[in-house]
Amino acid sequence: xxxxxxxxxxxxxxxxxAFVGADMSLIAAPKQLTYxxxxxxxxxxxxxxxxxxxxxxxxxxxxVIVLNSDYNPEKEIANIDSLINQxxxxxxxxxxxxxxxxxxxxxxxxxxxPLVVTDNVGQVLKSGYDIVGCIDFDWSAMGNDVAQYIxxxxxxxxxxxxxxxxxxxPVQMFRAAFEPAVQKLGKNKIIAVxxxxxxxxxxxxxxxxxxxxxxxxxxxxVFNDDMGAAVVRMLKTSNLLNNPIKVITTNGAPSGIELMKxxxxxxxxxxxxxxxxxxxxxxxxxxxxxxxxxxNQQILLPIAPITxxxxxxxxxxxxxxxxxxxxxxxKKNFPQYTGLY
Numbered sequence: 001x002x003x004x005x006x007x008x009x010x011x012x013x014x015x016x017x018a019f020v021g022a023d024m025s026l027i028a029a030p031k032q033l034t035y036x037x038x039x040x041x042x043x044x045x046x047x048x049x050x051x052x053x054x055x056x057x058x059x060x061x062x063x064v065i066v067l068n069s070d071y072n073p074e075k076e077i078a079n080i081d082s083l084i085n086q087x088x089x090x091x092x093x094x095x096x097x098x099x100x101x102x103x104x105x106x107x108x109x110x111x112x113x114p115l116v117v118t119d120n121v122g123q124v125l126k127s128g129y130d131i132v133g134c135i136d137f138d139w140s141a142m143g144n145d146v147a148q149y150i151x152x153x154x155x156x157x158x159x160x161x162x163x164x165x166x167x168x169x170p171v172q173m174f175r176a177a178f179e180p181a182v183q184k185l186g187k188n189k190i191i192a193v194x195x196x197x198x199x200x201x202x203x204x205x206x207x208x209x210x211x212x213x214x215x216x217x218x219x220x221x222v223f224n225d226d227m228g229a230a231v232v233r234m235l236k237t238s239n240l241l242n243n244p245i246k247v248i249t250t251n252g253a254p255s256g257i258e259l260m261k262x263x264x265x266x267x268x269x270x271x272x273x274x275x276x277x278x279x280x281x282x283x284x285x286x287x288x289x290x291x292x293x294x295x296n297q298q299i300l301l302p303i304a305p306i307t308x309x310x311x312x313x314x315x316x317x318x319x320x321x322x323x324x325x326x327x328x329x330x331k332k333n334f335p336q337y338t339g340l341y
Contacts, residue, residue: 032062032063033061033062033090033288034064034088034089035057035062035063035065035088035089035090035092035281035284036064036065036066036083036086036088036090036091036092037050037053037054037064037065037091037092037093038069038076038079038091038092038094038095038104039068039094040068040071040076040096040100041068041069041070041071041096042068042070043224044226044253044320045198045226045251045253045273046094046273048274048277048320049094049118049119049274049276049277049280050066050277051277051321052272052275052276052277052278052280052322052326053092053277053281054066054277055274055322056277056278056285056341057285059341060340060341062281062285065083065086065088067079067082069100071096073097073099073100076096076103077103080103080104080107080108081107083113084107084108084111089113089114089288090113090115090116090132090284090287090288091104091115091116091284092115092116092117092118092280092281092284093115093116094117094118094119095117095120096165096167097168098123098124098167098169101120101123101124101127102124102129104124105129105130105131108131109131114284114287114288115131115132115284116131116133116135116280116284117131117133117134117135118134118135118136118276118277118280119136119137119169119170121134121136121139121169121173122136122298125296130296131295132284132296132297133287133295133296133297133299135276135279135280135283135299135301136170136298136300136301137170137271137301139170139173140173140176140177141177141303142269142271142303143176143177143179144177144178144181145269145303145305146178146248146250146269147177147178147181147182147185148181149267149305150182150187150219150221150248151182151185151186151187151188152187153267154188154218154219154246155187155188156187157188157217157218158188158190158215158216158217158218159182159188159189159190159217159219159220160190160191160192160194160207160210160215160217160219160221161178161193161220162194162203162206162207162220162221162222162223163193163194163195163196163223164197164223164224164227165195165196165197165198166195171223174223179193188219191215191217192210192213192217194206194209196222198224198227200227200229200230202227203227203228203230203231204230204233207220207222207231207234208234211238211240211245218244218245219245219246219248220235220245220247221247221248221249222247222249223250224250224251224253225249225250225251225252225255225256225259225265226255228247228249228256228259229255229259231247232259232264235247241264246266247264247265248265248268249265249267249268250269250271251271251273252269252270252271252272252306252317252318252320253320254319254320254321256268257306257317260306260311261311267305267306268306269304269305269306270305270310270316270318271301271303271318272301272318273320274319274320274322275319275326275329275330276301278326278330278341279334279337282330282334282337282340282341283297285340286336286337286340291337291339292336292337301333302333304318315328315329
């Protein structure tokens, strides 16, 4: 009888261990998350934003599907539909037009796909559809900052402006702050505002047309460093750079930083799309993982004027390309994401 009892106990223990082992194997192999990212076009800013998102995703073991809309509204909608049909666990949409963000919010809400929207300055939060959040920079503060710098440094000089894509919400927000600030400060006059379309060649064409128009200006604001670098090359060739035309930009891209050190760009404001991409991922990941459950967040990344004393400080002039300093900056500015990267 004792032998039979011992045998029964052994069988029971083996059975339990086999069951626990099978159950543990299921726990040890969770489903890999897959996120989709819809990017608006080929501009360097957009590429770096994708890089930052993918960098954070790789650290977290998440797969990313990236689709480029090439500034085409129909292709953008098709990309959103494609990611939903592929069954992604979450989505980031960087759109070049307000309607695209609203469409993404509507479609993702219907499909129960968590969504973050990048560089929309919170406009999609008015759509009536719940999203995880908007990740952005304070473009209004940037517009005011540039206006004040020009008024203080170049009083009495006329300003010509070459913006990014007029339809892009950050461009509209910057202009809505910059142009009234220039007028209110009363030190300068804006003589023209042109659409550079985030295209360096188009920016050069617009700058040449402004020069040939005969309109008098000596401060040229160019919305980003890719366009600014192309305009600087043209002005150098024409012997007009700082003679009298001074170039001012935003973004703090590597090309712009180098030109600032050379004195070719007089002033800029740092905003890193790469770090923005990382924060976009973390906002999405924190919601999907249940760490931050709040919806319709507006998340603003810090910006900083680029000066001779800050130009080599990565904690202030934040790198565009993947850099370990992003980890320290995230820990400092976004402690709610601790443990997700």
